[in-house]
Amino acid sequence: MVIGKxxxxxxxxxxxxxxxxxxxxxxxxxNLDYSYKDSYAVAVDSxxxxxxxxxxxxxxxxxxxxQLTQGKPVDxxxxxxxxxxxxxxxxxx
Amino acid sequence: MVIGKxxxxxxxxxxxxxxxxxxxxxxxxxNLDYSYKDSYAVAVDSxxxxxxxxxxxxxxxxxxxxQLTQGKPVDxxxxxxxxxxxxxxxxxx
Amino acid sequence: MVIGKxxxxxxxxxxxxxxxxxxxxxxxxxNLDYSYKDSYAVAVDSxxxxxxxxxxxxxxxxxxxxQLTQGKPVDxxxxxxxxxxxxxxxxxx
Amino acid sequence: MVIGKxxxxxxxxxxxxxxxxxxxxxxxxxNLDYSYKDSYAVAVDSxxxxxxxxxxxxxxxxxxxxQLTQGKPVDxxxxxxxxxxxxxxxxxx
Amino acid sequence: MVIGKxxxxxxxxxxxxxxxxxxxxxxxxxNLDYSYKDSYAVAVDSxxxxxxxxxxxxxxxxxxxxQLTQGKPVDxxxxxxxxxxxxxxxxxx
Numbered sequence: 001m002v003i004g005k006x007x008x009x010x011x012x013x014x015x016x017x018x019x020x021x022x023x024x025x026x027x028x029x030x031n032l033d034y035s036y037k038d039s040y041a042v043a044v045d046s047x048x049x050x051x052x053x054x055x056x057x058x059x060x061x062x063x064x065x066x067q068l069t070q071g072k073p074v075d076x077x078x079x080x081x082x083x084x085x086x087x088x089x090x091x092x093x
Numbered sequence: 094m095v096i097g098k099x100x101x102x103x104x105x106x107x108x109x110x111x112x113x114x115x116x117x118x119x120x121x122x123x124n125l126d127y128s129y130k131d132s133y134a135v136a137v138d139s140x141x142x143x144x145x146x147x148x149x150x151x152x153x154x155x156x157x158x159x160q161l162t163q164g165k166p167v168d169x170x171x172x173x174x175x176x177x178x179x180x181x182x183x184x185x186x
Numbered sequence: 187m188v189i190g191k192x193x194x195x196x197x198x199x200x201x202x203x204x205x206x207x208x209x210x211x212x213x214x215x216x217n218l219d220y221s222y223k224d225s226y227a228v229a230v231d232s233x234x235x236x237x238x239x240x241x242x243x244x245x246x247x248x249x250x251x252x253q254l255t256q257g258k259p260v261d262x263x264x265x266x267x268x269x270x271x272x273x274x275x276x277x278x279x
Numbered sequence: 280m281v282i283g284k285x286x287x288x289x290x291x292x293x294x295x296x297x298x299x300x301x302x303x304x305x306x307x308x309x310n311l312d313y314s315y316k317d318s319y320a321v322a323v324d325s326x327x328x329x330x331x332x333x334x335x336x337x338x339x340x341x342x343x344x345x346q347l348t349q350g351k352p353v354d355x356x357x358x359x360x361x362x363x364x365x366x367x368x369x370x371x372x
Numbered sequence: 373m374v375i376g377k378x379x380x381x382x383x384x385x386x387x388x389x390x391x392x393x394x395x396x397x398x399x400x401x402x403n404l405d406y407s408y409k410d411s412y413a414v415a416v417d418s419x420x421x422x423x424x425x426x427x428x429x430x431x432x433x434x435x436x437x438x439q440l441t442q443g444k445p446v447d448x449x450x451x452x453x454x455x456x457x458x459x460x461x462x463x464x465x
Contacts, residue, residue, distance in 0.1 A: 001354055002321065003321065007181075008181065011179065014173065016139055016170075016172045026178060040095075042095065046352075047295060062343060062351075073156065073159050080291035080298060082291050084290040088286075100273055100274075101218075103189075103270075103272070104269045105242060107266065108266030112265060136187070153247070154433070164251055166232075167248055194458050196375075197457075199453075201452030204437065204438070210428070237460055247433045258434075259437040261430050282382075311412055325388055326386050335382070341444075356388075359391060364380060364382050
């Protein structure tokens with residue numbers, strides 16, 4: 001999984017009917033110091049994530065393992081809202 | 094999922110028979126400001142997308158979850174036509 | 187899917203028995219103007235492609251959806267031979 | 280699979296319920312000389328790995344083949360703790 | 373599939389029990405002229421490959437289609453030992 005920040009919402013009227021009712025969020029990938037990477041993903045929200053929140057993104061077929069996305073044409077899902085990333089200093093490792 | 098713009102059509106007479114009747118579209122990947130990325134994909138159209146439209150692309154095994162692509166050798170499908178990408182300014186996040 | 191050009195053949199005597207009888211082709215990835223990318227793939231041929239032909243490559247689990255590759259340790263298959271890529275000029279989009 | 284070093288832990292209260300009880304570790308990818316790559320992954324621990332340990336990471340749908348992760352929205356799992364990487368000198372190859 | 377050269381062995385005592393008895397080989401990816409790429413993979417050996425041999429690597433869920441790796445947390449398998457890569461000169465294409 002990778003870490004991202006929700007920065008927007010995507011609207012689509014004409015779509016695969018299996019996507020009906022799904023919230024499509026735009027997520028910028030983050031480095032471990034929370035700075036933005038250049039890349040982004042569009043992910044389905046399965047945990048009630050909001051704009052500005054730091055989230056965990058699950059991709060590929062594993063993105064279809066949530067109750068919401070099962071059997072759907074979805075390759076990225078927000079599977080958690082991150083409270084804290086605990087990175088001990090290198091010296092302590 | 095990622096965002097792309099339909100820029101062309103691909104024609105193939107000799108192909109896996111499971112691809113018969115499928116519209117193969119050439120899609121350039123887009124940045125969030127709608128500028129082109131260098132990369133592209135060939136995706137099956139499942140929503141009636143046309144040249145010039147901005148679309149959502151689902152990849153991998155999830156591309157086989159639409160009614161049209163089930164069980165087919167397809168690893169990218171256009172799953173939605175995008176109306177709007179709503180990106181609040183960073184200050185509002 | 188991505189576009190490539192068949193540039194060679196790969197020979198292997200000792201291999202997973204499920205690969206027996208399969209033609210393994212070396213395919214260079216192509217840009218949309220048919221120039222070579224740096225990358226390549228080894229793909230199983232399911233459509234009778236020959237050296238020099240421009241082909242469509244399906245990857246991942248979707249590469250196992252052809253009759254030939256089902257249940258085989260194959261992650262890339264040539265699923266079509268491309269006749270034409272139709273790219274209207276940007277002005278027409 | 281790829282090699283990484285466990286450098287941290289990720290905490291998330293609001294998450295897909297299927298992730299309950301799973302330890303989410305932050306793993307920096309390693310080169311073969313154990314130097315850090317720029318990239319990282321968040322992986323579920325299935326073998327009791329601790330901070331500072333060098334581990335093997337299995338990704339994609341294969342990450343759901345451990346007893347712990349079956350049917351879960353998990354795309355990366357720590358599948359082994361590495362004791363030693365044996366790289367004979369090029370001259371001996 | 374991609375081409376690599378076996379350059380080492382990986383040892384792990386504590387691991388997912390489904391990996392028991394599997395030989396984990398370190399494989400450097402190769403260009404088509406047999407020069408090394410920067411990247412590597414750790415792959416399970418299913419064909420008796422040895423150090424220094426040039427091999428075919430199957431990745432993703434397709435890596436679980438060999439008899440040895442079925443249902444195992446394995447995302448890369450050595451599926452063939454390559455005898456020869458036949459690349460006709462561009463002029464002949």
